[in-house]
Amino acid sequence: MKILLVGASGMVGSAIAKELHDHQVITANFKSGDYTLDIENKASIEAVFEQVGNVDAVISTAGLIAFAPVNELSEQDYNTTVGNKLMGNIALFHVAAKHINKGGSFTFTSGFLAQNPAPGSAAVSMVNAALDSFAKAAAQELEGTLRVNTVSPRFVKETMELMGMDSSTGVTAADTAKAFRYAIESSETGQAIDALDHI
């Protein structure tokens, strides 16, 4: 499969690129990769597809998010989380949908926090739940044409270690990447795919 991976430079994104070595993976990041792309800039998304042409799958792990206690969430925190992770990925989806071959797939990245909030996660939980619900709705309308899912990672073990947290409940980036393989190779659509189910 010819796959456009948006956000391939992060912890999970780079693991996905490795996991999908048996496919043709084209990477597009904010500042690196085969192409550069800003999900907040529709023209930059369109420019990448003009060069890459049609693909069989698009995976996005891109998206900036802000954590803060709910009473301290600022307009800037919302602008980041809603403007970038939510609306940036929705913009990517709409452009990508015109360039994914019939029967192909679009995979968003949401997260366990969507339905399992933690202190400081209100904006992030909100946006992850929004992506899960959008994928479910879009998948229902596009059935037979385009599969649409989210992968919902658990806490990534390497990230927890970097943050000095107990990482015993974490899932490695390499294991998390397996859920993205499932998203592109299975026939699932409209699902929030729990990374824990595909280790």
Added chain:
Amino acid sequence: MKILLVGASGMVGSAIAKELHDHQVITANFKSGDYTLDIENKASIEAVFEQVGNVDAVISTAGLIAFAPVNELSEQDYNTTVGNKLMGNIALFHVAAKHINKGGSFTFTSGFLAQNPAPGSAAVSMVNAALDSFAKAAAQELEGTLRVNTVSPRFVKETMELMGMDSSTGVTAADTAKAFRYAIESSETGQAIDALDHI
């Protein structure tokens, strides 16, 4: 209880005002009510609370939404649905949280479409799910200080009739309003309260 009801002029909002006749209900709408208020304009929200003072509960049924086939959703549709219903209500929440007496409550209105999409509902489902998840996260952090819930209405019978739909599965506005009474009078927090459970 002293309750600020934002969006009291709509089908559900006006039913809530009637249902809560045994409380002191102050109404604030975009163009009518005891006060006028635009949830997209933070200064107008603050101005209302400056005049009303502290309250025991805030209920919002306000929020503009746009339905369209997923492939036809426009930037304007997202600006409306995300800018008004989602971020307008989040802005209302943040101002209101400073003016609700300890032990009081804030109640958003989401909807059945959050987890049960219908054709054309992608943006609406996304935003309703976002509000459910925000309430769950905020409630967890604010436990003991402020209760935060959504009421998730089913299709409103009167609205279905106005649209010429079969209304047999609908819930009347008067019955839907009972879930809002439950939201303000119960000890629930962090819940998406299904209107069907409170008829």
